Amino acid sequence: MIDFSLSDEQRAVRDWVRTFVERELMPLENDVLRRERQGQPPGLNAEERTRLRELARKSDFWGVETPVEYGGMGLDPVTAAIIEIELGRTFLTFKFGGEADNILYHANEEQKERYLLPTIAGERRSCFAITEPGAGSDAKAIRTRAVRDGDTWVVNGEKTFITGGNEADFAMVFAVTDPDRGADGGVTCFLVDREAGWTSEPIDTMGERRPASLVFQDVRVPHENILGEEGRGFELAMKWIGKGRYLLPARALGGCERLLDMAIEYSRTRETFGAPIADRQAIQWMIADSQTEIEALRLLVLHAAWQVSVGRDSRHAQSIAKLFGGVKANEIVDRVMQIHGGMGYTRELPIERFYRDVRLLRIFEGTDEIQRRTIARDLLKGHVKVGATLG
Numbered sequence: 213m214i215d216f217s218l219s220d221e222q223r224a225v226r227d228w229v230r231t232f233v234e235r236e237l238m239p240l241e242n243d244v245l246r247r248e249r250q251g252q253p254p255g256l257n258a259e260e261r262t263r264l265r266e267l268a269r270k271s272d273f274w275g276v277e278t279p280v281e282y283g284g285m286g287l288d289p290v291t292a293a294i295i296e297i298e299l300g301r302t303f304l305t306f307k308f309g310g311e312a313d314n315i316l317y318h319a320n321e322e323q324k325e326r327y328l329l330p331t332i333a334g335e336r337r338s339c340f341a342i343t344e345p346g347a348g349s350d351a352k353a354i355r356t357r358a359v360r361d362g363d364t365w366v367v368n369g370e371k372t373f374i375t376g377g378n379e380a381d382f383a384m385v386f387a388v389t390d391p392d393r394g395a396d397g398g399v400t401c402f403l404v405d406r407e408a409g410w411t412s413e414p415i416d417t418m419g420e421r422r423p424a425s426l427v428f429q430d431v432r433v434p435h436e437n438i439l440g441e442e443g444r445g446f447e448l449a450m451k452w453i454g455k456g457r458y459l460l461p462a463r464a465l466g467g468c469e470r471l472l473d474m475a476i477e478y479s480r481t482r483e484t485f486g487a488p489i490a491d492r493q494a495i496q497w498m499i500a501d502s503q504t505e506i507e508a509l510r511l512l513v514l515h516a517a518w519q520v521s522v523g524r525d526s527r528h529a530q531s532i533a534k535l536f537g538g539v540k541a542n543e544i545v546d547r548v549m550q551i552h553g554g555m556g557y558t559r560e561l562p563i564e565r566f567y568r569d570v571r572l573l574r575i576f577e578g579t580d581e582i583q584r585r586t587i588a589r590d591l592l593k594g595h596v597k598v599g600a601t602l603g
Contacts, residue, residue: 222291228273229298236264237302241562244304249559254420255305265309265334275310275332282332284310293462293517297510300466303565305420309334313384314455315401315448318440327382327403339380341371341426342449352395352446356428358387358402360435365389365402367410367431373576377412377424381405384452385428386445393443401445403437404428419569457530457577458516461537464573465509467566468541471548472502474563478552489551498547505540512536515601528590529601535583538574545570 218226240260248254256264268274277292278284287295299306312331316338319328330336347353356369367387377383382405390398404410409431412424440448476499479490489495512533519526545567549556556563574580590596 218294222294225287225291226294226298228271229295230301232268232273233298233301236267237304237306241302241304245559245562245565254422261306264306268308269310273308276308278311278332282329284332289458289517289520290514292456293458293513296459296462297466297469297513300463301470303420303467303562303569313338313340313452315384315439315452318448319403322436323403323439336382337376337380339374339376339383339424339426340452341374341377341383342386343371343373345370345372354386354388354399356385356387357391358389358400358433360389361432363435364432365435365438367402367404367428367433369428371426371428373415373423374412374426375421375423375576377426378414378422380412381407383410383426384439385410385426385433386449389445390443395446397443399445399449400442401439401448402433403439404431404433408433417572419572420565421569421572453577454527454530458513458520458526458533460573460577461509461533461541462513462517464537464541464570465506465513467570468502468506468509468544471545471563471566472499472506474561475499475502475548475551495551498551502544502547505544509533509537509540528587528596531578531583531586534573534578535580535587538580538583541570541573 240256244255273285275282275284276287276295277289278286280286295308310332312328316324316328316331327336327338331338342354344354344356346355354369356367356371358365358367365387367385369387371377371383371385374383382403385402385404386399387402388394388398389400392398410426410428412426414422414424416422439445476490479495479499480488482489484492512529516526516529516533519529545563549563549567552561552563555561558564578586591598
């Protein structure tokens with residue numbers, strides 16, 4: 213028997229997060245949109261973000277996936293996906309505190325004291341720095357170099373589109389330490405404090421996210437700041453990238469649910485030629501197609517999360533979920549805007565904001581083209597069999 217129902221705990225978590233989003237986050241949307249129209253920075257400000265996290269923490273909602281031994285909730289991947297779906301119902305980018313990058317758990321005991329634990333506590337902020345101007349989808353093409361000089365390494369290079377790079381006080385920097393071996397044993401990850409001398413500049417985008425360009429010019433890093441093993445950095449990078457790719461389409465799924473609800477409500481009240489547009493077959497088909505795609509995406513996301521939770525290699529399933537989610541989320545938001553007509557195109561409603569934000573899903577953390585390449589390669593090389601989804 214296949215049971216698609218949520219556990220009592222999962223339903224309780226979902227309901228709590230949904231209530232939090234509706235009561236605490238959605239009421240801030242109009243203020244955020246107003247500030248953006250006035251040219252102020254997009255999204256929640258630092259004061260709002262801190263207040264919301266403290267409010268959640270008072271309800272013991274802290275460190276969603278952080279292991280219990282580190283003070284977190286230690287929730288499973290499926291529950292984490294459910295949380296992302298609910299958070300996606302608002303365009304405001306918000307994450308509960310108490311978490312750290314998964315590869316920081318590969319730190320030694322001294323590094324955990326200096327980087328991991330303060331990050332979990334919210335005292336430090338990190339960024340993952342691998343993407344470069346000439347190395348986006350092809351991570352193996354990185355050119356940033358680190359050269360050993362006694363007990364230190366000298367790092368030179370540039371990183372781009374680094375999420376959180378403007379706010380981070382330390383970066384997980386991937387640099388070539390053995391050019392002859394490259395990604396096959398010649399890339400190392402370094403924990404580099406901002407005070408070591410690297411600089412950042414924000415990159416303006418069409419959405420809320422403002423990634424950074426990082427510059428490393430003769431930045432000296434102690435040998436003891438290598439994360440993991442020398443030359444094994446590319447493996448760590450792939451663990452970071454592959455850890456939660458299913459969470460991206462999960463958040464988009466929540467946005468699509470809200471958008472479809474808006475379209476249904478609007479179509480019932482908007483009248484043309486003496487009847488609500490909900491009576492028009494063209495509108496009905498848009499709604500039907502959107503609901504079908506939402507439910508298909510839900511199963512893809514939760515299946516990928518389930519594979520992670522039971523220890524299966526979930527990379528193929530995650531690629532499918534991200535590809536389908538990116539394409540269909542963009543189609544759904546476009547339909548919802550079309551149903552709303554001119555009002556959907558204005559900045560008075562959140563549709564336009566969702567429209568801009570969801571476009572990123574087809575680019576970051578692996579483009580559509582990279583996902584298709586991965587899916588096709590797995591099939592053609594026999595790593596995955598057609599029809600073997602359930603084992």
